[in-house]
Amino acid sequence: MTEDGQVAAIRAVHEVFMRTEAAITGPLAELGLTTATAQALWALDPGEEPPSMKAVAARLHCNAPNLSFVADQLSTRGLVERVPDPRDKRSRALVLTAQGEQVRAEVLRIVTERSPLSALTPDELTTLLSILDKAAETPGR
Amino acid sequence: MTEDGQVAAIRAVHEVFMRTEAAITGPLAELGLTTATAQALWALDPGEEPPSMKAVAARLHCNAPNLSFVADQLSTRGLVERVPDPRDKRSRALVLTAQGEQVRAEVLRIVTERSPLSALTPDELTTLLSILDKAAETPGR
């Protein structure tokens, strides 16, 4: 019995993800970042309205205590700040500092340089993206 | 400046991977497995010649001490056995037990059921696989 297409595709996604992680861990460490902190940094887009911690936790598929932990690390390094929301005093937005924006740009540079996906053509990237987006948009189970 | 195609594709791979993990963690726990142990189990194909620990570590992109740790867990649960290689007494092959084969099949079932990729058509899966394989095959960095 041969492996079916879905199993092979899942394995391939997994493989690309693991290779990416393996390739970027070292360079990120030189920036004083781990995979977890780099992911959180990536999730903060300088061009958008600063998201609440709850929103960021949802993006990262992690829970509140975990995000608190990661935010502490980024905050200690001066890369993000917790800004109180005047409309809801329980809520705090995560905002990139100037240095945070610089380091985030570095992260993006490192990842795009080292990712196996850098071997693909623009057309392939477009196709890949449309397929993965369709999968991700489908309401989770 | 808008996000380029490669960044978007990397994010999409990441997203699908994270969703898959989030969706399978619970069901795997009911089998007494974690993500790490399930990945190791997945990496052992019942149809192939049992791979050495070194070979499995390479597949999982982890190092020797880590695989030793994971193999201990699977071994304690009676899912794999370490079989000495008669040709090289330093080496040990990881072999699925009968129960290990059953549990591995369960893992595959759970993952294929819950993965976001289950929303894709066979054609899309084929296209996805060919693109990702091309990326993964390209010599790392």
Added chain:
DNA sequence: TCCAGTAGTTCGAGTCTCGAAGTATCTTGC
């Protein structure tokens, strides 16, 4: 006003991952 619900934090435990060091075995070059 009261009270259930929400956002975030703190704490403690569990798991994973890795480097360093150690053991046993293999292989190379003499």
Added chain:
DNA sequence: GCAAGATACTTCGAGACTCGAACTACTGGA
């Protein structure tokens, strides 16, 4: 044959991440 270096794996100890439980502060509705 044999010493020296390399290899496969294990053990140990530390660091990092993740999560549930419990807590604080605040919100919004009855």
